[in-house]
Amino acid sequence: xxxxxxxxxxxxGAVLAALWRSERTRPLWLxxxxxxxxxxxxxxxxxxxEVPPTAxxxxxxxxxxxxxxxxxxxxxxxxxAVTYLRVRDERSNRVFVTALLVxxxxxxxxxxxxxxxxxxxxxxxxxxxxxxxxxFNGTPxxxxxxxxxxxxxxxxxxxxxxxxxxxxxxxxQGGGGGGLTFAALVAHGATLSRPWVLMAWVLLLxxxxxxxxxxxxxxxxxxxxxxxxxxxxxxxxxGLTTVAFVAILRVRAVVAAVGAGAAADRTLLGxxxxxxxxxxxxxxxxxxxxxxxxxSSIEQMxxxxxxxxxxxxxxxxxxxxVWSNALTEGALFLAAGNIxxxxxxxxxxxxxxxxxxxxxSSRMLVVGMLAVTMLPPxxxxxxxxxxxxxxxxxxxxxxxxxxxVALWLAFVGMSRLVFAIVDGRPRSAARASDRxxxxxxxxxxxxxxxxxxxxWVGLATPSVISHAWRGAATLLTRQP
Amino acid sequence: MxxxxxxxxxxxxxxxxxxxxxxxIPSVIRAVAAQGxxxxxxxxxxxxxxxxxxxxxxxxxxxxxxxxxxxGLLGRAVRTAGIERDMEPLVGFVPSLLLGAAATVLAMLAAxxxxxxxxxxxxxxxxxxxxxxxxxxxxxxxxxxAISQVCGYLFLENGIYLFGLLLIRSMPLVVEAGILLDLxxxxxxxxxxxxxxxxxxxxxxxxxxxxxxx
Numbered sequence: 003x004x005x006x007x008x009x010x011x012x013x014x015g016a017v018l019a020a021l022w023r024s025e026r027t028r029p030l031w032l033x034x035x036x037x038x039x040x041x042x043x044x045x046x047x048x049x050x051x052e053v054p055p056t057a058x059x060x061x062x063x064x065x066x067x068x069x070x071x072x073x074x075x076x077x078x079x080x081x082x083a084v085t086y087l088r089v090r091d092e093r094s095n096r097v098f099v100t101a102l103l104v105x106x107x108x109x110x111x112x113x114x115x116x117x118x119x120x121x122x123x124x125x126x127x128x129x130x131x132x133x134x135x136x137x138f139n140g141t142p143x144x145x146x147x148x149x150x151x152x153x154x155x156x157x158x159x160x161x162x163x164x165x166x167x168x169x170x171x172x173x174x175q176g177g178g179g180g181g182l183t184f185a186a187l188v189a190h191g192a193t194l195s196r197p198w199v200l201m202a203w204v205l206l207l208x209x210x211x212x213x214x215x216x217x218x219x220x221x222x223x224x225x226x227x228x229x230x231x232x233x234x235x236x237x238x239x240x241g242l243t244t245v246a247f248v249a250i251l252r253v254r255a256v257v258a259a260v261g262a263g264a265a266a267d268r269t270l271l272g273x274x275x276x277x278x279x280x281x282x283x284x285x286x287x288x289x290x291x292x293x294x295x296x297x298s299s300i301e302q303m304x305x306x307x308x309x310x311x312x313x314x315x316x317x318x319x320x321x322x323x324v325w326s327n328a329l330t331e332g333a334l335f336l337a338a339g340n341i342x343x344x345x346x347x348x349x350x351x352x353x354x355x356x357x358x359x360x361x362x363s364s365r366m367l368v369v370g371m372l373a374v375t376m377l378p379p380x381x382x383x384x385x386x387x388x389x390x391x392x393x394x395x396x397x398x399x400x401x402x403x404x405x406x407v408a409l410w411l412a413f414v415g416m417s418r419l420v421f422a423i424v425d426g427r428p429r430s431a432a433r434a435s436d437r438x439x440x441x442x443x444x445x446x447x448x449x450x451x452x453x454x455x456x457x458w459v460g461l462a463t464p465s466v467i468s469h470a471w472r473g474a475a476t477l478l479t480r481q482p
Numbered sequence: 483m484x485x486x487x488x489x490x491x492x493x494x495x496x497x498x499x500x501x502x503x504x505x506x507i508p509s510v511i512r513a514v515a516a517q518g519x520x521x522x523x524x525x526x527x528x529x530x531x532x533x534x535x536x537x538x539x540x541x542x543x544x545x546x547x548x549x550x551x552x553x554g555l556l557g558r559a560v561r562t563a564g565i566e567r568d569m570e571p572l573v574g575f576v577p578s579l580l581l582g583a584a585a586t587v588l589a590m591l592a593a594x595x596x597x598x599x600x601x602x603x604x605x606x607x608x609x610x611x612x613x614x615x616x617x618x619x620x621x622x623x624x625x626x627x628a629i630s631q632v633c634g635y636l637f638l639e640n641g642i643y644l645f646g647l648l649l650i651r652s653m654p655l656v657v658e659a660g661i662l663l664d665l666x667x668x669x670x671x672x673x674x675x676x677x678x679x680x681x682x683x684x685x686x687x688x689x690x691x692x693x694x695x696x
Contacts, residue, residue: 146691152672153631157622160638167645175599195597225694
């Protein structure tokens, strides 16, 4: 019953937060619910409950392999949000807090969904709950970003629903009698109609790939991450993308059971490489440091796509990368959010000398940037190394070469931009806003915690977690 | 039964073309509303003799939402914004009409090539669904006014709903209700955003949304 509690406790928290009177104490619901959620997520990881194959909802080994990191991400972001919302007390936080808790509930549901229809409903709910969050700043640019997010994301969700129906039709014609749990679909894989399943794969990969931000369906991402508060960027880049990745992994297992696994892997590998390379090229020329984080996230999604296409060792490595990506990008987004508040601007031409205006946040931005571009001993170094090793042993030498070039370009682009805004003399606008912004402890400890967690997951991965990654990889590639 | 159904789907496909060829936004909204009513009534014919009250309830809700509530919302947006026409589409009206016609033909061919169940063999549901999805995508990509794009999204959704009718007997009602609810909320949110865009920019032309680009 823990897996149900993971869904209803945040939902109940959302209702209570919406009814809560005091503006000042309402944000405290976020860390309170987040802490309970983390405890539950790790309890479910350690106790590893048996999930009946017909269950629509349950913490199966794939859910256990990613749910704890989403819970950790939310808790640290929630701690940041308490101070952040105190700084931003000029606007009401009722909708913000409620939508964040709904998002946590929907993400927990989507990760644990073992039924195709339930999965879609949960991802759609998570998508809709982020709309008011993206729009929190209320500027015309935020309207624009939200509109694009809705239009591109909404079309993606519609296409994935059509793909869900196609797969449902294939199940209806096949031997399973229309059962839409992933276990039933995989078990009756041999009897499913191949053309319908392949069309469903194209639609579902497009739909959930849009949510994940794989190129060329990534167009909403720079706008949304650029205009939303840093904490929302962190939750989208580490949480919602993880949810979409889990959905793609579950659908891939069905396609593999039909006997078209090789075709599915080829499309994943191709999309992953295109995402990594395209993002690297944009990283070289972007001048806006929040949009830079979006392109960096697209590149990480490319690494995940490549990993998912490489069989069991690749999938285990990709799940490792889900953890290191969520924790490291979290640090980057929060540090960049602090710098955004301190400088009141986002581009290299307007921002400089942040090392004196916001010294601690600048240091964390630099460290986070190095971590995400594969500096040991942070998580991404180890997880990307494992993806590369899996690719080499699968004989994908060309893919490894392309990926290495993309990673190098990303390092060049990101380090140039980050040092341009950190070094030099502060601009006059920043000096003026400097007096209003202070680097409070509540805004510095959360990104610091992310960096520590990123080192922890890289250097001292608990065996229970790496066991879950390997177990999920076996589950997803097991043939009936 | 099947003949009546096919005639209704054929009318729905005609409404796709009507929407693609029209420059007046109110007539696009009327087309999508009429299609919504047809789609809502279809399940009653699908079930033949054994109509239970849940089916009637779902049909009534679909007609109310797709045929009246959402088009009403869009109509109000048109009146408050004072725009009647989508004058400068990215894809012209005649080219989009031709695209729609080509998509309809392709949808018929594709449906012929895909393996269909015995009871769905002569049905127009699959081509009708694919044609509506294509119409929706053309409107989403080819029009510049926010309301036209929302109409495109509605056509896309109608196409998906048409395909869902093939599954209505086997998929639990829970999932269907959840899907209907979610889509309604999606459109609702889009409607609110349209309202906000208009207030912020004094226009419903999404080409003015160009501050964010590389």
